Amino acid sequence: MNNYIYIIYYTLLQGAQNGIRAGVHPMICILCGMFTGTFGGVIRDILCKRDVRILHSNAEIYASTTLLGAGCYIGARSLGFSPLVRVLSGVISAVSLRTYAALYDIELPLAQWNHKYR
DSSP, X not given: OHHHHXXXXXXXXXXXXXXXXXXXXXXXXXXXXXXXXXXXXXXXXXXXXXXXXXXXXXXXXXXXXHHHHHHHHHHHHHTTOOHHHHHHHHHHHHHHHHHHHHHTTOOOOOOOOOGGGO
């Protein structure tokens, strides 16, 4: 869970907020949050010489939860809510989806690679 708090931090306060500072469209801000949150883990796994978890694991959902968290954060901002409500909406939505997926064993399908062309 500690790792996930860092992912949410980078999603909301680094990715989405930097998109806002750059003045880009809200959808781009949401994508900035998602990319920042998910690809930080990719870089971590590469530097630690591990299999990239987002590509090789269907046990955890990263991009979906970061997308939802960033979307709720940007949505709350668009509705004029205070910074505290914005952050809480992003955190609560992302943690709720992650917890729901873990409790009910929801996972995204993995790509079925065709080894015929290797």
